[in-house]
Amino acid sequence: MSLFRLDTSILPGTSASAEIADLVETEWTAAHPGEPVIRRHLGADPLPADAWALATTAGFTPEPERTPAQRDALALAATLAEELAAADAVLLAVPLYNYGVSQHFKTWADLVIAAVALTPILKDKPTVLATVRGGGYGSGTPREGWDHSTPYLRRILADMWQAELTVIERELTVAAVTPGMESLRGLAARLHTDALDAARDAGRALATR
Template sequence: MSLLRLDFSLFPDASAGAEIANLVEAEWTAAHPGEPVVRRNPGTDPLPADAWALATTAATTPEPDHSPAQREAFALAGTLAGELAGADAVLLAVPLYNFGVSQHFKTWVDLVITGAGGPNPILEGKPAVLVTVRGGGYGPGAPREGWDHSTAFLTRIIADVWQADLTVIERELTLAATTPGMESLRDQAARSHAEALAAARKTSLTPAAG
């Protein structure tokens, strides 16, 4: 039994997502003492920006004709896909940056898809938890309702393409406590924080029976 944890925050020491993910991991560790946790931190140890293009061209080029850079990128894609396919459970902490998908998450996804030989269901039936956090408010009635262009993409990839048994934990308004002009949102932010922590404590990453 192994857990693959991926953190995409640029600021891990102050990451609101990591706080929630730490609780999910603690629950998993308590249920599976001594079992390995494989970690990758693309936010602070980013994947090469040109790796996907190199891996993609390598996939359509005869192996003897691969350049050294293509060979390295294709091997990286295979490693990332193998990590994901080999995990029994997956935990991802992905923030919303500038209203869209983290570039580090997108690069990782592109490489995994290449390494897996296409958009294959490599997590079929496996439990996964996505922790996603947003500095502002994007819910129904908010001035920026509909501006979150990340969460739907994340769930589409993890649940629909890779077919994981996905649980999503969301926290909004993480900047309310420190940002002038957001004072009126602090009670709402505190509720969102408390609800996310409660969800993390009761989230199970144990595969479903059968």
């Protein structure tokens, strides 16, 4: 058994998404002591920004005419895809940034797609997504509909790659430290507790798959 874990926070020391993922991982490793956890932290070690373009253009270039950079990009894409394909379970921690998906995740996903095209690489594979948002984006809030990350993540992971997906969400992660959000701090604390409880439940479920 093996677990593949992907993190994308640019603040690994204080990451709200990592806090959730840590609990999921703890439950998984408790059930599978000694089994490998393959890690990739895109926030701390980002992928080259031009890798996707190089891998994509390489696909339209005859092999003898590919540049060294194109070959390196294709090899990177294949490595990323193999990490997913080889894992028995998948855990991803992906915060919302600027109302959209993390550029680190987007580059990673695009490279995997460059390697596998439309292949459902996570078909029926148990996968947990931990995603967090600093503000509130729910029904009736001023920014309802501004979360352009979570729907995209679902499209890629569940619809395109066909993962058996569990999503853990937490909002108002910055309420405790942001002036003007004092009235939301009680709700933020409850949402925090709910997310941690959901993480433990998801980790136990992931461990039994």
